[in-house]
Amino acid sequence: MQVQGEQPPAVGRAVRLESFGGPEVLDVREVPAPQAGPGQVRVRVTAAGLNPMDWIMTADADTAARFGLAPPAGFGTDYAGAVDQVGDGVTGFAPGDRVFGGALSRAVADFVVVHAGGETAADEAHHTPDGVDDRTAAALTIAGRTASAALAAVAPGPDDTVLIGGAGGGVGVFAVQLARIAGARVIGTGSAASAGHLRDLGAEPVAYGDGLADRVRALAPGGVTAAIDLHGVETVHAARRLGVPDGRICTIAAQVDGVAAANGANAAPGALEEIARLVAARRLRVPIAAAFPIGQIRRAVEVQAARHVQGKVVIDL
Incomplete structure (x- = not known):
């Protein structure tokens, strides 16, 4: 027609x-x-x-x-x-x-x-x-679905401190904000130039690279309880050093034995419509x-x- x-x-x-x-x-x-x-x-x-x-x-x-x-x-x-x-x-x-x-x-x-x-x-x-x-x-569509699936894999809540690697990228934009909407504290890795961007999203910035686990430990002496690696495996290794169990670690761009890997195809029915509603309500930008x-x-x-x-x-x- x-x-x-x-x-x-x-x-x-x-x-x-x-x-x-x-x-x-x-x-x-x-x-x-x-x-x-x-x-x-x-x-x-x-x-x-x-x-x-x-x-x-x-x-x-x-x-x-x-x-x-x-x-x-x-x-x-x-x-x-x-x-x-x-x-x-x-x-x-x-x-x-x-x-x-x-x-x-x-x-x-x-x-x-x-x-x-x-x-x-x-x-x-x-x-x-x-x-x-x-x-x-x-x-x-792709970034929203992927972030939703990754968040579902680690199920953050108000009692959690979540480490998100590559937090300033396309999927990170959604993952950080969805974790914050769930009530979690978020620490996001990025470059020095991205620190302001990460703060605007609601994350506490931390520089990626050698010594990541030590820097995160200084920011969160009470511990990290979940982690999502949106770039590779650096955040996975740091999370393990910080005592995060494999069952609360997720990747999207790498395969690590014992760690869940999420992609947009894993997103729950209705996840994308919910993200669009959050955007319309100005709860997610x-x-x-x-x-x-x-x-x-x-x-x-x-x-x-x-x-x-x-x-x-x-x-x-």
Whole structure:
């Protein structure tokens, strides 16, 4: 179904890659506009959020294959926009509805088609709450789901002091604030330049690197009770030195024997909608570190991949 009085677009822009590699393989192409089939909606995308997984899974053929990708392929997963076409059998969505969600490796495009009932970041649509702008909505799906799953793995509460490694990054923005909403004290690792950013999120900053466990012990002589490592394994090792049991340690970017590993696919049903509600209620904020037009996709990926941004990188369409 199309919005009455409008002609369906025949083409749209999309970021495409013909071979796997770095930002240099990304190009903006004019492609046929996809059409919504039964059970699907088409979204006119206005913003697409970038995540480390976007460039990691398109960096080489072996990694891409683990995600079911082969060239030619699109790029990006998080999107926000408005429904402009509804397929047969769809209920709950109508043309003009503002939506956000995930479209695996195809979100940086004028149009994406997703299943209206989808429940995974690879293929989903959710109503965007009033009070949440499209740039912010486009930054929620992967990082929000991942942070929610990681928090669920360690279940922080008011009696906890949680150490979060890589707290200033895209997932850290959510993890710190969700832990604080749960009532926990949060100590977040980062660079000296990120200290103010971490304080703004509600974390007590501590420098990463050699001696991390000693610095955390000085900040929290009463002990640390849970830990989440959002970058590698440094925080896992520090947490173990501080006496945190493996059952209350979680990683997202590494595998450590005895320690839970979380990702967005593990998020509980409704987790993403709850995060959006918290944003709408101004209980959780999503810093947008940088926004680029689609024509600057290569530069945007370079900035995001450098891992020094304090918040999220978004593409405007």
